Amino acid sequence: MLIFEHSREGRRAYAQAPQQQAELTDIPAPYRRRTRALLPEVSELQVVRHYTRLSQKNFSIDTQPYPLGSCTMKYNPRACNALAMLPEFLARHPYAPDRFGQGMLACLWELQEMLAAVTGMQGVSLAPMAGAQGELAGVAMIRAYHEARGAHERTEIIVPDAAHGTNPATAVMCGYQVREIATAADGDVDMAALKRALGPQTAGIMLTNPSTVGVFERRIEEIARLVHEAGGLLYYDGANLNAILGKARPGDMGFDVIHLNLHKTFSTPHGGGGPGAGALGAGKRLYEFMPIPIVAREGTQYRWHTEIDRPQSIGRLSTFGGNIGVLLRAYVYARLLGREGMPRVAEFATLNANYLMARLRAAGFQIAYPQRRASHEFIVSLKREAKELGVTAMDFAKRLLDYGFHAPTTYFPLLVAEALLIEPTETEAKEELDGFVAAMCRIRDEAREDVAFVKNAPYKLAVRRLDEVRAARDLNLSWKPLT
Amino acid sequence: MPFIPHTEQDIRDMLSAIGVAEIATLFDEIPASLHSSLPASMPSQVTEMEIARVLHERAGRDAQPVCFIGAGAYDHHIPAAVWELTTRGEFYSAYTPYQAEASQGTLQVAYEYQTMMVGLTGLDVSNASLYDGASALAEAVLMAVRGNRKSSARRVLMPTTVHPAYRRVTETIVRNQAIQLETVDYEKSGGKLNRAALERWSGEDVTALVIQQPNFFGCLEEVDELVDWAHAHDALVIALVNPVALAVLAPPGEWGQSGADIACGEGQPLGIPLSSGGPYFGFMVCKNAYVRQMPGRIVGRTVDVEGRPGYTLTLQPREQHIRRSKATSNICTNQGLMVTAATLYMSLLGAVGLERVAAACHANTRSLLEAVAGIEGVRPAFTGPRFHEAVLQLDAPAGQVLERMAGAGVLGGYDLGQSYPELGQAILVCATEKRTDEDTAAYARAMQKALRVARRA
Structure with missing residues (x-):
């Protein structure tokens, strides 16, 4: 049964709206709505019961094992939720001055530092709101890098045939052509196919490591060398970082830019399909191009770096600062794990x-x-x-x-x-x-x-x-x- | 070991089943040169009690003044039931509903949400959410370019009355797809889109026109005329709307002769906490004709083998996991949990409740304007009807005034100086239904004092 089928004309959840209808007389009729929107007319108990019952029709990590490959459906610690939802954090308007957000910014700055350390990247931007948005930002950074060097002939992104669908879709959104290369019988990238694909038209390659077939790409260092020699850059899809967290670092493998799915490796909830957070790490070649805003520490104070501080940035990805509530959850999780827990x-x-x-x-x-x-x-x-x-x-x-x-x-x-x-x-x-x-x-x-x-x-x-x-x-x- | 259930016995049994002596062996395919350990700068593990102490202390530092800022995020009352239920583990810890039979809760919520958004906007089809308002606008621009077969220019008119951050985000996202975003200026007295500036595009190939209603200044645009102008020029209309305002304002589906083609916007006002800007969710609704161009998840109703109704993701051939490089967007995860909250919010408020919230915001903003009307050095920038925001021009540096007001416990508004220098010292203010008469009086006092001090300085 739908919530609309519980609806009866004239019924309401009276405690939830102002008791009086205020005047709208200074909004002239032509601007006004003529008929009421179709929304349910139900009591508060009906709402609570209906959605509680609906929740019970879901599988979830809290109720069943959820071995969904590539999605890292691990336990989402309740502390992460409780602490990210402290009332002061929830109440802060995004345009409130930074001085009213020092506690939150301290958490985000430390998260940036921890993620940079665990991935071996020079810097981290927490701006992307999901993995696919991190990919979009990362590939846009690769493009900005080549354009800053006048390398307009680099029009191709190489993607293995086993890659997540977001990889080729992202490359196209960034104006690139996609060149697919085969996976060898042993699960690693087919090196001959890679060598054939590389050339002056190569802008970069998008790889997941461990790969989507569930194995570690053993020749990653050689791949990185070949791609860099051809003038291309390497993008790391962090969907599978859980496999190597604290054991090996994408930065050491030669990747120039990576995104992390914090809703996978850092255990923020998947929420029935979002919100995620796609933190982005950059090496020295792409550091200047990272999306804004980025938290900076100046003495004992924290503030957002914006367009003014980072003129080379590819720009903004969200109206405000990204999925901050998700980032706070990831921060709590990272601290609970610490240096010992990550590996x-x-x-x-x-x-x-x-x-x-x-x-x-x-x-x-x-x-x-x-x-x-x-x-x-x-x-x-x-x-x-x-x-x-x-x-x-x-x-x-x-x-x-x-x-x-x-x-x-x-x-x-x-x-x-x-x-x-x-x-x-x-x-x-x-x-x-x-x-x-x-x-x-x-x-x-x-x-x-x-x-x-x-x-x-x-x-x-x-x-x-x-x-x-x-x-x-x-x-x-x-x-x-x-x- | 936090969150790891293995006993010593489990580990021994498991290694033995695998046929290795120690866990380290399982990493032997990673080249030795790549093995690393974490630097000493990485903090050591802490207990829940210890991290709770840190977070409580930091939250304590973040006590917030009374909020009179809007500018795309609005401080509305959120019923307790919304987040009590949204954070139930069955919603919170589920994934994207690929296995429909095991995800009927999430799927039915999304179907109900889609129905509510269709009701609010007066259009035909809603998707199940995008990331936020600004990225939803960027996706709407891309969708309009795909959907308008009569236009080949890939030119989208983006009035300066559209939120400046939305314009920047759209620029970031569509930059590499050879789309021209052209600005259209606003009327200096009315604060709405300048028709004369729009006429400059008459006779040109225009793919789409974006109309924000209410616009960034809080003013109401002449949406009927604008939609008719766009359609007469074979341009699609993208309506960027506030969902709470839609409880009292004409829905995009009824604008002009034939209605806007796509509506999108920020879902935050529907039960999502301010949270420094996220997570929120973007919504998108369109006419039937464009459903196959829509990005993101869409839930459809169907039946099971016994004929019982059920819900499933549908039209998946638009999406990246099927179409890969030919998908309508690269979007994968959206903001499902936020949609759950919004659906609960809209159910609890209903059309009457939402109308009361909208009207209270409108009335409170009017009261705020009345309260500051007598203060020397303050004047409203624009005439004409507005919803729940307004621009005030000050005779002292806006940044300093706002900073002093914040010191007095009032977030006095959003400084427009950076995005609209031509307005001089100007701020954008908003009073939602949560603001009381005392809040408004405090605002007026704080502003009067801040102006006096700033003038003396």
């Missing part, structure tokens, strides 16, 4: 992934890159199950939901057939991983017995399998009252 994240995320991979392999599932170590994630290919039993990765995904596990990422990366990209994260206990293996085995058994049963899953959720074709064909994107 532990990488160690236990990697331990969990390799354990789960070993168990699934022992259970007879096909690992996409069996000769490689898993990073913090790995790929199971259900190609054989699809062929022999007629059950797909999506069928497994849906049936896993019945067993109380959120599905892994399905059909990504595209180059592995029937892929399940599995990322358990460091915060899951061994029992949960064992339970996942047991569920995978049972689903395979079920498929052997009655494939239609698996193909019709899920059974135990708020709805059964949804007709997505119909959703796209007969578009129904908002509710309309019966007239």
